[in-house]
Amino acid sequence: MGRGLFVTLEGGEGAGKSTLARTLQSSLKTDGYEVVMTREPGGTPGAEQIRELLVKGDAERWSAMTEALLFYAARVDHVEKVIRPGVDRGAIIISDRFADSTMAYQGAAGGIEFSRLHALHQLVLGDFKPDLTLLVDIPPETGLARTRDRLGLEVRFESKALAFHERLRASYKALAAESPERFLILDGLHDPDELASIALKAIQDRIDHD
Numbered sequence: 518m519g520r521g522l523f524v525t526l527e528g529g530e531g532a533g534k535s536t537l538a539r540t541l542q543s544s545l546k547t548d549g550y551e552v553v554m555t556r557e558p559g560g561t562p563g564a565e566q567i568r569e570l571l572v573k574g575d576a577e578r579w580s581a582m583t584e585a586l587l588f589y590a591a592r593v594d595h596v597e598k599v600i601r602p603g604v605d606r607g608a609i610i611i612s613d614r615f616a617d618s619t620m621a622y623q624g625a626a627g628g629i630e631f632s633r634l635h636a637l638h639q640l641v642l643g644d645f646k647p648d649l650t651l652l653v654d655i656p657p658e659t660g661l662a663r664t665r666d667r668l669g670l671e672v673r674f675e676s677k678a679l680a681f682h683e684r685l686r687a688s689y690k691a692l693a694a695e696s697p698e699r700f701l702i703l704d705g706l707h708d709p710d711e712l713a714s715i716a717l718k719a720i721q722d723r724i725d726h727d
Contacts (some may be wrong), residue, residue: 521604525615528653532705553603556613558621561598564591581627588619593641605690625688625727626681652718655705657682
């Protein structure tokens, strides 16, 4: 494979993205591909430091705009040091979240106009976007119930009100409707192996098409 592939996983809290990512990584490596697993916020030492600011602390620690700026500071470092170089050398990059999360979390759910976030993205990353986005859709109540068993302190977004998570889910569906050529919606209530099989086929289709 010449140019690689940039795949992102999106969805609300507790959707099952991490489980899906691990299965995809294992299957694609078995098939002989170089696979780079990464996440947002994070993926580089600097971006991981910014992650600490974003995912810990009180739910209202930052305004939505402050969050968006912090996310993009981390994202630029991530793209420059991990994602672009990996795609250029032919690797499959799988990122747990990317720019669609900012549109959903800080945009629709947080109240920032999409036009302002689009302008921010264009300013720092231009037209750079994923080749494929796998949206794991799940009712917010189910996802939040799953996260209650999580250990650690990274629960800032989970602690937001249910209405926030309902807006989040609606926003993701709207984003998918706007870019059907890039998004694949997966039902997060289905069997994880079934979801992985559908996702792997979509990834292989993108590879074959390129």
